[in-house]
Amino acid sequence: MTRQEITKKTRRMKTSTRNYIKSKQAKKAKRICGLCKKNLHGVPHGLDNARAGKLSKTQKRPSVIFGGVLCNACRREVIEEAFKVKEGIKQMSETSSTQKIYIESIVKRL
DSSP states (O other): OOGGGOOTTEEEEEOSSOEEEEEOOOOOOOOBOTTTOOBOSSSOOSOOHHHHHTSOHHHHSOSSTTTTTSOHHHHHHHHHHHHHHHHTSSOGGGSOTTTHHHHHHHHHHO
């Protein structure tokens, strides 16, 4: 590795026995909503999988339907559309194509 390839994330380490390059892993990105791509609240970010797996269940994601997948606004819209489809006010073909996956899973649960 040349000097130009070494970035801020890597450091040269000297010990009495050898010289080596130590690199830092980048933080994990924030989780985003499946529909609107906004940041999700209530889910951990910046942790690698090993550390996130050691958290308790309530610290990993909210315990609501589609918690950790959809933001609050999108989840509310999807639930309203699912009830409209269930009651026959709307047809499944009239809903948006991005929401169909979530609407179908809610209708199955009802």
